[in-house]
Amino acid sequence: MDVLSDDQYSVNYPMNLRRYDTVPSTSDLLKTMADEGAAEWTAVLSKSQTRGRGRLGRPWHSPPGNIYLSILLRPTILPNELPRLSLIAALAVFETLRGEMLLLKLKWPNDILFEGRKLAGVLLEAKTQAEKVEYVVVGIGINLKASPAGMPEALAGKTASLEEAGGDLNAERIIKRLEINLRRHSTSYRGAGWEDVRARWLECADWNREYSAMSSGHRCVGRPVSLNPDGSLLFATSDGHVTLTSGELVDIADHRPGYQNTMR
Numbered sequence: 257m258d259v260l261s262d263d264q265y266s267v268n269y270p271m272n273l274r275r276y277d278t279v280p281s282t283s284d285l286l287k288t289m290a291d292e293g294a295a296e297w298t299a300v301l302s303k304s305q306t307r308g309r310g311r312l313g314r315p316w317h318s319p320p321g322n323i324y325l326s327i328l329l330r331p332t333i334l335p336n337e338l339p340r341l342s343l344i345a346a347l348a349v350f351e352t353l354r355g356e357m358l359l360l361k362l363k364w365p366n367d368i369l370f371e372g373r374k375l376a377g378v379l380l381e382a383k384t385q386a387e388k389v390e391y392v393v394v395g396i397g398i399n400l401k402a403s404p405a406g407m408p409e410a411l412a413g414k415t416a417s418l419e420e421a422g423g424d425l426n427a428e429r430i431i432k433r434l435e436i437n438l439r440r441h442s443t444s445y446r447g448a449g450w451e452d453v454r455a456r457w458l459e460c461a462d463w464n465r466e467y468s469a470m471s472s473g474h475r476c477v478g479r480p481v482s483l484n485p486d487g488s489l490l491f492a493t494s495d496g497h498v499t500l501t502s503g504e505l506v507d508i509a510d511h512r513p514g515y516q517n518t519m520r
Contacts, residue, residue: 271297271327271435278304282326283381283395289328290383290391296330301431323398323427327438330391333445335384338392339487339501340445342366342380344453345394348437349376350460352430353398353423360421361462364480364489364505369462370416372507375399396434400425414507457483467505471498477508 272295279285282300289298304320333341346366353368353376354360361369366378379395399417418425444453461480468477469491478493489500 271299273299273301273431276300276302278302278306280306282324283379283393286326286328286393287381287383290393294328296328296391297435298328300326321401323396323400323430325396325398325431325434327394327396327435328391329394329442331389331442331445333389334387335382335389337445338380338382338389339365340450340453341392341442342378343457343483343487344441344444345378345380345396345438347453347456347460348434348441349378349396349398351437351456352434353418354460355423360460362457362460363462364483364500365487370421372462372465373414373416375416375418375421394438398430400427454483454485454487466508468508469500469505470503471500480505 274289276282276285279300279302282302282305286294286298286300289300302324305324329341331341342365346362346368350360350362350368359371360375363369363374366380367374368376376396376398380392381395382392383390399415401417401419424430441449441453444450461483463480466477466479468475470476471491471493476491476493476495476498478491478498480489481492481497482490484490484499489505491498491500
């Protein structure tokens with residue numbers, strides 16, 4: 257079956273899945289639905305996006321042929337527990353895709369890597385009021401095809417796909433497994449359930465690669481060491497250990513204009 261053929265979009269899923277040929281952003285559309293009262297486990301799937309985005313508002317290249325999916329959750333959690341939910345969602349995607357592909361790794365806080373390159377990513381966007389989380393939109397992008405046409409030059413060599421990793425390319429099966437895994441983990445943000453999630457992260461994350469990261473307003477270079485009980489990252493630098501509660505890890509081989517290694 258072709259990757260993301262029309263037949264795969266015709267299947268009815270247990271979750272309330274809305275299917276589109278193209279949208280500006282699946283997450284933006286789902287947030288509008290959420291504000292209008294959409295039920296938990298409403299989801300938006302599109303064949304392409306014109307204004308997809310990733311972490312820190314960066315554009316997410318969204319050509320036809322991959323999976324662009326957003327799922328609505330209405331969890332009974334506190335705002336300060338949202339980082340754990342982000343890690344839970346990333347683990348659900350990881351377990352969905354991994355199968356026998358032992359080279360897949362998790363990268364804090366919510367990326368899935370193949371041979372050090374990004375294969376899939378998760379972006380959580382929440383609406384909160386005081387100490388209440390009204391809803392969370394879990395945006396998921398999964399690269400199915402290798403080197404899609406029109407990929408920006410800046411992404412060359414930094415992305416991977418299920419096609420080259422030898423994974424299952426059937427979108428129907430992937431989305432069904434993803435829903436099962438996300439439902440299984442979605443309430444695991446406290447107690448023993450969270451400790452199980454954290455243990456899986458410690459087992460499956462990439463702890464051997466060096467990155468740069470921002471800590472207290474300064475860029476540092478080091479290596480992730482462990483996942484703290486609250487979901488923050490313990491990061492080892494030449495000046496000692498720091499704790500990262502937000503932001504991202506940037507591969508130090510990514511020499512962007514203006515980048516300076518301040519720790520060496």
